Every structure is written in C-alpha cells, then in structure tokens.
Amino acid sequence: MNLIIILIPLFPLLGFLISGLGYRTVPRKVIAVLSPGMVLFSFILSVILFITIQQSATALTCTLFSWIRIGPLDIPFSFLADPLSCLMLLVVTGVGFVIHVYSVGYMKEDAGFNRFFSYMNLFVFSMLLLVMGANYPVMFIGWEGVGLCSYLLIGFWFKNHDYNNAAKKAFIMNRIGDLGFLMGMFLIYTTFSTLNYQDVFSQARGMSFGNPAVVAITLLLFVGAVGKSAQIPLYTWLPDAMAGPTPVSALIHAATMVTAGVYMVARSNILYVLSPATMAIMGITGLATALFAASIAIFQNDIKKILAYSTISQLGYMFVGLSVGAFTGAMFHLTTHAFFKALLFLGAGSVIHALRGEQDIRKMGGLKKAMPKTYWTFLVATIAIAGIPPFSGFFSKDEILARTFEFQPAIWALAVAGSLMTAFYMFRLLYLTFFSEFRGTESQKHHLHESPAVMTIPLIILALLAAFGGFINLPGLFGGDSGLSRFLAPVFADAGKVMEHEAPLSHGTEWMLMGITLAGVLAMVAWAWFRFVKKRHGLLPDEAPRPFVVKLVANKFYIDELYRAIIEKPLLRLSEILHEYVERRFIDRIVNGLGSMVVWTGNTVRYIQTGNVGFYMFIMILGIILILFFNILI
Amino acid sequence: MSSLTTIPIHYYLVFCSVLFCIGVLGVLIKRNALLILMSIELMINSINLLLAAFSAYTNDPAGQIFVFFIMVVAAAEVAIGLAIVVLIYRTTHSIDINVLNKLKW
Numbered sequence: 001m002n003l004i005i006i007l008i009p010l011f012p013l014l015g016f017l018i019s020g021l022g023y024r025t026v027p028r029k030v031i032a033v034l035s036p037g038m039v040l041f042s043f044i045l046s047v048i049l050f051i052t053i054q055q056s057a058t059a060l061t062c063t064l065f066s067w068i069r070i071g072p073l074d075i076p077f078s079f080l081a082d083p084l085s086c087l088m089l090l091v092v093t094g095v096g097f098v099i100h101v102y103s104v105g106y107m108k109e110d111a112g113f114n115r116f117f118s119y120m121n122l123f124v125f126s127m128l129l130l131v132m133g134a135n136y137p138v139m140f141i142g143w144e145g146v147g148l149c150s151y152l153l154i155g156f157w158f159k160n161h162d163y164n165n166a167a168k169k170a171f172i173m174n175r176i177g178d179l180g181f182l183m184g185m186f187l188i189y190t191t192f193s194t195l196n197y198q199d200v201f202s203q204a205r206g207m208s209f210g211n212p213a214v215v216a217i218t219l220l221l222f223v224g225a226v227g228k229s230a231q232i233p234l235y236t237w238l239p240d241a242m243a244g245p246t247p248v249s250a251l252i253h254a255a256t257m258v259t260a261g262v263y264m265v266a267r268s269n270i271l272y273v274l275s276p277a278t279m280a281i282m283g284i285t286g287l288a289t290a291l292f293a294a295s296i297a298i299f300q301n302d303i304k305k306i307l308a309y310s311t312i313s314q315l316g317y318m319f320v321g322l323s324v325g326a327f328t329g330a331m332f333h334l335t336t337h338a339f340f341k342a343l344l345f346l347g348a349g350s351v352i353h354a355l356r357g358e359q360d361i362r363k364m365g366g367l368k369k370a371m372p373k374t375y376w377t378f379l380v381a382t383i384a385i386a387g388i389p390p391f392s393g394f395f396s397k398d399e400i401l402a403r404t405f406e407f408q409p410a411i412w413a414l415a416v417a418g419s420l421m422t423a424f425y426m427f428r429l430l431y432l433t434f435f436s437e438f439r440g441t442e443s444q445k446h447h448l449h450e451s452p453a454v455m456t457i458p459l460i461i462l463a464l465l466a467a468f469g470g471f472i473n474l475p476g477l478f479g480g481d482s483g484l485s486r487f488l489a490p491v492f493a494d495a496g497k498v499m500e501h502e503a504p505l506s507h508g509t510e511w512m513l514m515g516i517t518l519a520g521v522l523a524m525v526a527w528a529w530f531r532f533v534k535k536r537h538g539l540l541p542d543e544a545p546r547p548f549v550v551k552l553v554a555n556k557f558y559i560d561e562l563y564r565a566i567i568e569k570p571l572l573r574l575s576e577i578l579h580e581y582v583e584r585r586f587i588d589r590i591v592n593g594l595g596s597m598v599v600w601t602g603n604t605v606r607y608i609q610t611g612n613v614g615f616y617m618f619i620m621i622l623g624i625i626l627i628l629f630f631n632i633l634i
Numbered sequence: 635m636s637s638l639t640t641i642p643i644h645y646y647l648v649f650c651s652v653l654f655c656i657g658v659l660g661v662l663i664k665r666n667a668l669l670i671l672m673s674i675e676l677m678i679n680s681i682n683l684l685l686a687a688f689s690a691y692t693n694d695p696a697g698q699i700f701v702f703f704i705m706v707v708a709a710a711e712v713a714i715g716l717a718i719v720v721l722i723y724r725t726t727h728s729i730d731i732n733v734l735n736k737l738k739w
C-alpha cells in the first residue's frame with residue numbers, strides 16, 4: 001500500500017522531468033501520450049487507494065524519510081491517505097487527466113507544447129503533495145509549488161507584457177497569503193510543538209473552546225486560504241489569471257489549486273471549530289465574496305472573466321459552508337464545482353478555439369448549430385452551476401444552503417440571492433454565446449467548426465460527471481444514503497462533537513427551502529432568456545452610456561483602481577523617495593566618500609616616496625627603534 | 635678560553651652594542667655604496683661576536699656553530715652586494731646611492 005501512496009505523486013514528477021529536461025529533444029507525439037498517461041496512472045492508483053481506504057475505513061500514514069530534524073523539531077516527509085485526501089486525490093488526478101487530454105488538442109499548434117505539459121505535470125505533482133502531505137510543511141511545499149506553476153502557466157505566453165504582469169500579480173497576491181500560512185505554521189509549532197496533523201489535532205481536541213492561540217493560528221491559516229482561494233480582499237489576481245491558456249484556467253484556476261484553501265480549512269477542521277471568531281470572519285468573507293463576485297460577473301463581457309468571477313463566487317460559497325460547520329458540504333461542492341467549472345472552462349476554450357481567440361461574448365452568438373457537442377456539454381454545466389436538479393450543483397449547493405438556514409436564516413437569504421445571480425449570469429453567458437445568430441466577422445463565421453474529438457470527449461466525460469456527480473452524496477430526502485458524508489465522517493468526527501447541533505431541519509422545511517431556491521433560479525433563467533434572447537439586450541459596447549450603478553459594477557467596483565491608488569501608488573512614491581534621499585543622497589554618498597577619501601590620502605602620502613634610499617633606511621631604523629622602545633614601555 | 639671567561643659578559647654586551655650602532659650610523663650617513671656594505675658587515679660581525687661570547691659563557695657550542703653559518707651567508711651576501719655595486723657603477727659611473735632616486739612617487 002505504501003508503494004501506491006508513494007507512486008501517486010511520483011508519476012507526474014517523472015512526467016515533468018521527462019518533458020521538462022527533454023523539451024527540445026523529446027518529440028511532441030511522445031509528450032502528448034506521456035504527460036496525460038502519467039496523470040492517468042496516478043488516477044488509477046488513486047482509485048485503488050480510494051477503494052482500500054473505503055473498505056478498511058482507516059487512515060494510512062507513509063513516511064518516506066526524516067526531512068528536518070533539529071533538536072526537538074522533527075518533520076518527517078510523510079504522506080497521509082485518509083478519506084479527505086483520497087477525495088482530493090480523485091478530483092485532482094481525475095479532472096487533471098481529462099484536462100490533460102483536452103490540452104493535447106487545445107495546445108496542438110503552440111510552439112511551447114512540451115514546456116506546457118512539463119508545467120502541467122509539475123502542477124499535478126505539487127497539488128498531490130499539497131493534498132497528501134501528513135504535516136503542514138509538506139502541504140506548504142505543495143502550496144508553494146502550485147503557486148509557482150500558476151505563475152508559470154499564467155505567464156505561459158510570456159511575450160505578451162500584460163500576461164506577464166498578470167502572472168506577477170497572481171504570484172504577489174499569493175505571497176501575501178503564503179506569509180499568513182507560514183506564520184500560522186510557526187504559531188502551530190510554538191503552541192503544539194509539532195506540525196504533524198495527527199499530533200496537532202489530537203492535542204487540539206483537549207483545548208478549550210475559543211482558545212486565543214487557536215484563534216490566532218486559524219486566522220493566519222485563513223489568510224493563506226484567502227490568498228490561494230481568491231477571496232476578498234485578495235481575489236483580484238484570479239480574473240487576471242485568465243491570461244493563461246484555457247486548460248490552465250480550468251485545471252488550476254477553477255478545479256484544483258484555488259480550492260486548496262478550502263481543503264486546508266477542512267483538513268484543520270478541529271482547529272476551526274474551536275475558534276468561533278475565525279468562523280465568523282470566514283463566513284462574512286465568504287458570503288461577501290460570493291455576492292460581490294457574482295454581481296461583477298453579471299456585467300462582464302469576456303467569457304473567461306465571467307467564469308473567473310463565478311469561480312470566486314463559488315469558492316465564497318464553500319467558505320460559507322465551512323464557516324457554518326458544513327465541512328462535508330463544502331468538500332462536496334468543491335468536488336462538483338471541479339466537474340462543472342472545469343467543463344465550463346473547457347467549453348469556453350472550445351469556443352475560443354473555434355473563434356480563433358475571440359473572447360468577447362458580444363461577438364459570439366448562434367454557436368449552437370456550429371458546435372453542438374460544445375453547446376450540449378456547456379448547457380449541462382450551466383444547469384449544474386445554476387443549481388437545477390438533478391444536476392450535481394443542485395445537491396452540493398443545497399447542502400450548504402440548508403446548513404446555513406439551520407445556522408442563521410439571514411445568511412441563507414443572502415446566499416440564495418447569490419445563487420440567483422449565479423443562475424442569471426450563467427444563463428446570460430449561455431444565451432449570448434450559443435443562441436440567436438452569429439455576430440462575429442465573416443471570416444470567423446467561415447472558420448466556425450466543432451472541436452476535434454480529443455477536445456470533445458473530455459467535455460462529454462466532464463458533462464457526465466457534472467450531471468450525475470451529485471449522486472455521490474444524495475441526501476436522505478431523495479432516498480439517498482449521503483455516501484460522501486459517511487465516507488468523510490471519520491475526518492470530521494471530532495469537529496462534529498465540538499459544534500453544537502441545532503435540530504436538523506424537518507423534511508417539510510427542506511422541501512420549502514428547496515422550492516423557494518428552485519423557483520427563484522427558474523425565474524432567473526426565464527428572465528435571462530427574455531432579456532438576452534427575446535429582447536437582445538446586453539450587446540452594448542463598453543463606451544455606451546449606462547446608469548451609474550451598472551457602470552460601477554461593470555468596472556468591477558473599481559477595485560483594481562482602488563488598490564492601485566491606495567497601495568501601488570503610495571508604495572511607488574515611497575520607493576522614489578527612498579531612492580532619492582536614502583539611496584542616492586545617503587548611502588551612495590558614504591560609498592563614494594570612502595572611495596574619494598582613499599584617492600585623496602594616496603595622492604597626499606605618495607610624496608613620502610622620494611626615491612632616496614638613505615631616507616628609507618632612516619625611516620626603517622627609526623621604526624625599529626620605536627617598536628623596541630614601545631616594547632620596553634609596555 | 636680562560637681570558638674569555640674572566641671578562642664579564644656585560645663588557646661584551648656594551649662592546650657589541652657600540653659596534654652595532656657604529657654600523658647603523660655608517661649605513662645611515664655614508665653615501666658611498668661600498669662603505670654602506672662595509673657598515674653592514676660591521677653589524678653582522680658585532681652579532682657574531684655576541685653569539686660567540688654567549689656560547690662560551692653558557693658552555694653551549696650551538697652559538698659558535700651559528701656563527702659559522704652566519705659567516706658563510708654573509709660572504710655570499712657580500713658577493714651579491716658587490717656585484718650589484720659593480721653594475722651600478724657601470725650604468726651610472728658612480729657609486730653614490732643618492733644618484734639612485736629614479737623610483738619615486
């Protein structure tokens with residue numbers, strides 16, 4: 001079993017080494033088979049591991065070697081295979097494999113084909129380290145590794161200056177979060193004297209509710225999650241990250257990396273349930289992000305930007321779920337979100353591919369006939385994300401919503417408002433892209449085509465998952481057995497004991513809540529159809545005069561501009577001042593002064609060297625006499 | 635041997651110091667390269683004498699062996715020194731060391 005655990009991350013690493021080291025020599029055809037193949041191997045092994053874990057219902061720890069050992073600090077390089085990491089393994093390798101296959105078609109004509117796949121494999125490797133690590137430092141390696149891959153892949157087309165800036169922005173924003181994570185780890189070590197999950201959590205069980213050290217730890221770790229999972233106020237990097245190739249957006253910025261924060265919180269669930277302050281902050285942040293990003297998405301016109309804001313919004317939902325203790329719900333939504341959001345991005349990629357790089361939905365339309373497979377799969381994903389039963393998004397979102405209602409009906413109302421917005425902007429996207437008639441140029445229209453099978457088959461696989469993925473955790477209400485909840489129960493058992501439980505909702509209330517949500521969602525779908533298909537709204541150019549509120553939202557609330565004004569500009573000004581006054585007028589003068597002093601001294605003293613040998617001797621003897629004299633004195 | 639031991643050691647010390655100082659003064663004052671070389675010899679010999687005196691005084695022959703070595707080295711040194719003086723004379727037609735002041739500043 002240990003061998004399987006070790007091999008899972010090793011395969012993508014091997015793929016990275018082969019395609020990375022041989023990116024000039026190994027032919028594309030080999031890479032096109034090898035890279036997805038490596039991820040497929042990992043996926044198969046993950047399935048085996050999953051079955052084993054499910055049957056034995058135990059957690060396996062596999063220590064490779066002792067990594068850091070200084071005095072009492074002992075950090076082994078070890079992997080943990082428990083239900084939670086198994087679920088993540090399946091999502092990462094499964095969705096990762098599908099996206100790898102899709103990329104083979106999408107990146108076919110790109111000059112950096114081999115480089116792309118080496119980065120992708122490195123990403124999968126890092127992500128596997130992140131989810132498999134049995135202690136925080138190993139998770140941190142993965143955490144940094146995925147950040148690096150994200151940077152490399154956002155700036156994949158590095159000849160474009162804007163793309164490079166987007167990559168740097170993502171990296172720096174993540175760095176802020178990483179600092180929080182790092183400090184959280186230090187604090188964990190000073191509090192618990194260990195960094196292994198099992199030791200930390202077993203010690204935490206004995207701690208009091210609201211222990212200040214635990215509150216501080218969880219807050220710092222949450223800062224890390226905010227950076228990685230693009231929550232307010234660090235979310236601005238994710239929309240810009242759409243500069244990368246579309247499969248990257250699907251894999252890294254929708255399905256896996258951005259959910260690392262959710263995974264980390266779910267992993268540290270016992271710490272979080274002990275600190276109500278952090279839970280409250282997390283809930284507010286998540287809810288605010290969910291609503292804020294959803295409202296921005298309504299007025300975006302770039303197909304990938306809409307999906308990016310949608311991702312931010314859905315991640316907000318996951319954090320809301322975590323904050324009310326619905327850890328299973330959050331992980332469930334993470335899983336279904338990975339399916340349908342990856343599908344949406346890949347569908348968008350297929351559209352962009354057909355339109356030769358066009359991303360503005362105002363210049364699309366009517367693609368239903370030209371690209372039937374893309375249309376149908378995209379429709380499935382849209383229904384899933386909007387939360388219409390029996391598609392996956394409905395069940396996962398409903399589970400979170402039900403738990404928020406138990407916790408506080410006001411939060412539930414806001415969350416429902418967010419999911420109505422989600423339904424609206426997603427169907428707006430669908431209608432503008434695939435309905436009516438084509439609005440692009442003639443040459444684009446001529447070029448319109450369905451993507452090749454290597455791209456559509458992944459779409460179909462993901463569409464099946466997005467459609468039926470909800471059944472892995474079918475609630476009792478529908479006659480299901482909540483399979484995922486039972487599977488994950490051991491991981492969240494202790495957290496469940498700490499959380500005070502309100503009486504579970506009666507079936508009648510649940511039906512009512514579901515009915516309200518569903519009616520609202522369907523109304524939104526109809527309204528979107530009325531506006532964008534019947535009335536043909538939403539096609540105005542950016543310059544068109546619009547009401548103030550619309551303009552504000554369409555410009556993303558000017559958050560980027562705000563950050564520029566309050567952080568970037570003062571920082572730049574401060575650097576200029578420091579450069580002028582500290583660097584040039586102070587430090588430079590000291591250094592230059594030292595130099596000129598040496599030159600001046602040399603110029604003055606050199607006249608002693610007269611060339612007169614007698615004089616030298618005199619000085620020499622004088623020196624010896626002086627030395628002897630002082631020697632006697634002392 | 636007996637006359638050596640009967641004279642107290644500090645007589646030798648004073649004598650050798652005077653001899654050494656004469657050598658030093660010669661080196662400092664004289665401008666003639668040959669005389670400077672001779673002054674250096676004077677210093678070396680004052681040291682040799684002192685070594686021999688202490689050797690006899692402490693009944694340790696090692697000091698006298700040192701003297702032999704120093705004499706050999708001094709002879710070699712003088713040979714080189716004289717060769718340099720000859721070369722200086724050939725180039726400058728003088729053995730005045732104050733002429734040799736080209737290497738300055």
